[in-house]
Amino acid sequence: MYINLLLFWRCNVISKELLINERINDREVRLIGEDGSQYGIVSLERAIEAAAEKNLDLVKVAPRSVPPVCRLMDYGKYKFELAKKEKEQRKNQKVITIKEVRITPNIDEHDFNTKLANAIRFLKSGDKVKVTVRFRGREVTHSSLGVALLERFGQKVIEYGTVENRPKLEGRNMSMFISPNAGAGQPV
Numbered sequence: 676m677y678i679n680l681l682l683f684w685r686c687n688v689i690s691k692e693l694l695i696n697e698r699i700n701d702r703e704v705r706l707i708g709e710d711g712s713q714y715g716i717v718s719l720e721r722a723i724e725a726a727a728e729k730n731l732d733l734v735k736v737a738p739r740s741v742p743p744v745c746r747l748m749d750y751g752k753y754k755f756e757l758a759k760k761e762k763e764q765r766k767n768q769k770v771i772t773i774k775e776v777r778i779t780p781n782i783d784e785h786d787f788n789t790k791l792a793n794a795i796r797f798l799k800s801g802d803k804v805k806v807t808v809r810f811r812g813r814e815v816t817h818s819s820l821g822v823a824l825l826e827r828f829g830q831k832v833i834e835y836g837t838v839e840n841r842p843k844l845e846g847r848n849m850s851m852f853i854s855p856n857a858g859a860g861q862p863v
Contacts, residue, residue, distance in 0.1 A: 693734055693735060693736065693750075694734075694735040694738070695732045695733060695734045695735070695750055696723065696726070696732055696733050697723070699719060699733065699735050699743075699745065700719075701719055701735075701742065701743050702718065702719060703716050703717065703718055703719065703742045704716070704717065704718075704719055704722050704733075704735070704742055704743050704744070704745040705740070705742050705743070705744045705745070706721075706722045706725065706745055706746075706747070707736075707744065707745070707746045707747070708746075708747050709729070709731060709746070709747045709748050709749075716742055722745055725747065726747050729747060731747045731748060731749055732747070732748060732749065732750035733745050733746075733747060734746050734747075734748055734750055734753070769801065771801070771802065771803055772802050772803070773802065773803045773804070773805050773852075774794075774797040774802045774803070774804050774805070775804070775805045775806075775807060776790050776793055776794045776797075776804060776805070776806050776807070777790075777807045777808075777809055778790050778806070778807070778808055778809075778824065778828075779808065779809055779810075779811070779814075780808055780810060780814055780817065780820040780821050780824060781814075781820075782824070787828075790828075791828065791831050791832065794806065794828070794832055794853070795832055795835050798832060798835040798836040798853065798855045798856075799835060799855070801855050802855065803852060803853065803854050803855070804832075804836065804852070804853045805850055805851070805852055805853075806825060806828050806829075806850065806851050806852075806853065807848050807849070807850045808821040808824055808825060808842075808848065808849045808850075809847065809848055810847045810848070810849070811847070815844075815847055818844055818849060821842065821844070821849040822842050822849070825842040825849065825851045826842070828851075829851065829853065832853055834856075835855065835856060836853040836854055836855045836856055837853065837854055837856060838851060838852070838853055839851075839852040839853065839854050840852060
């Protein structure tokens with residue numbers, strides 16, 4: 676009676692991907708022990724009994740094989756270690772943010788240098804930079820000025836980042852992306 680209650684309780688704590696204990700509905704399964712030892716092909720009842728004797732869960736790890744492969748393991752511990760690994764992976768990944776620098780086609784030299792310094796600061800901190808030239812009124816008819824300005828901007832930041840694509844006109848804005856060089860991301 677106690678074993679059935681224990682198995683019923685453990686059966687309710689399941690994942691959507693893996694079936695455990697009474698949720699498995701195959702006649703025969705290939706049983707693997709918790710240490711990786713092969714028990715061979717056994718009936719489902721015998722596999723559930725083996726799991727109950729060792730106070731472990733029977734987990735269906737390869738449902739598509741014939742017969743399906745089940746493993747004896749502590750399912751709660753398995754899920755905990757899986758969550759721990761995912762948390763560790765999320766902690767180690769670098770989130771790249773995109774910073775935008777907006778300029779106009781008739782920008783003065785000092786303003787251009789200020790925007791350039793901001794873009795270099797963003798690239799040094801490891802962020803991508805989107806440089807956008809905004810055209811107002813009939814300035815859009817002289818889009819070649821925007822292309823020249825963006826290419827000049829790309830040439831100035833060449834030691835801090837690489838231009839990902841050529842300047843592209845979208846409506847009244849022309850933009851270009853610059854990604855940081857390898858080794859960027861150290862504190863400034």
